[in-house]
Amino acid sequence: MKKFNYHTPKNLNEGYELFKSCDFPQYLAGGMTILPSIKQGLASPSDLIDLSYINEMHGITEHTNSITLGGLTTHNEVAQSNIIINKVPGLASLASEIADNAVRNKGTLGGSICNADPAADYPAALIALNAKLTTNLREIHVKDFFLDMFETSLYEGEILKNITLSKVDYSCYKKFSSQASKYAIVGVFTSVNKKKVKVSITGASNKVFLLDELDNLYLDKAKEFNLDKINFNKYDINNDINASADYRVSLIKSLIKNSLKNLTHE
Amino acid sequence: MNKVKVNIKINQEYISKAVDANILLSDFLRYNLKLTGTHIGCDTSQCGSCIIMLDDKCVKSCSVLLAQCNNKNVVTVEGLGKIDKLHKVQEAFKNNHGLQCGFCTPGILFSALELSMRKNQRSEYQIRKFLDGNFCRCTGYHNIVKSIKSFLKEKDLVNEKV
Incomplete structure (x- = not known):
């Protein structure tokens, strides 16, 4: 493995200052993507800045209308948190299906989000739950965060501190994943709040997207909506070794139908 | 490359050492401690042969730096049971x-x-x-x-x- 320096800043500012002082630094959260990448020679940072000692990036807090999760919350912590299980069950089930158990013990919410893999699961939840991302410098609404494949609106060295999600009446995540990697070929996150629907889709395009056609429809209208009427060309659906664009569109439609099917009007 | 000071407990034994930052936990176990019961079955972090317990949780030791394990507790298969007294x-x-x-x-x-x-x-x-x-x-x-x-x-x- 290539050589690099290793740092353990104790707070956000120290981490940020370290980043600015190094040649080609990268932050290390759980390391479930960056370390395999370094091993394979796909990344070669001069310095790894381990964020895990920054206390304010840990933990899950419940507020009246929202929930805040520290960037360093692991997938298993998300999946097993009583707050998440009770208030946003769709997110708990999403986290419990990421990769495998050993990865879920180490990989983090913030790490996954900042990596912005187009087939990652969390982005779908963030869009459908109206997430607000807080960094060491500012607040970013999720709709301005994911720019393209592996590209976010974070500045050089900016650190994602925590993520705040809206509580909703109902949430659900369904995905069809690659058997080898468990990454989503198509993942659909559905949230319903005050009877209004939001559906977001990951894995299908270069970045996560909100399905405009169903956005803010009342649940009964969304259930009746003819999904065949949607022109998916505008969403730039991927055509690759895992699945053709047509197949992905078909998956999107069936996963949405499955998600809405069991919902009642309550 | 800076050396990193690591205090780690492996199979009930305390080790305190200044190590290179780029040493993987799996390599340290196998090559330095000769604990070769932790296997390396792939190069892509997928196979799970190298899973050990780090603070009572399964992790893939091939995807964790030894430097990340400061003040942590590791159990490998050698620490589970003995030939005459299996776990x-x-x-x-x-x-x-x-x-x-x-x-x-x-x-x-x-x-x-x-x-x-x-x-x-x-x-x-x-x-x-x-x-x-x-x-x-x-x-x-x-x-x-x-x-x-x-x-x-x-x-x-x-x-x-x-």
């Missing part, structure tokens, strides 16, 4: 023919142990799902699942008595 999970694998070549076994033993700490995950479907990330290239999953079932059953019985 209950090892006994279950022995009794149920839960291994063929045995290469994936150390990792699977730890997955079985973590599963045993979770209540309400006892069905065959849940066991098989939990084994995502543990590859048995002999494809001996049937007896692996059987072994884990028998281990969980015995463990739950003991817990009930206590």
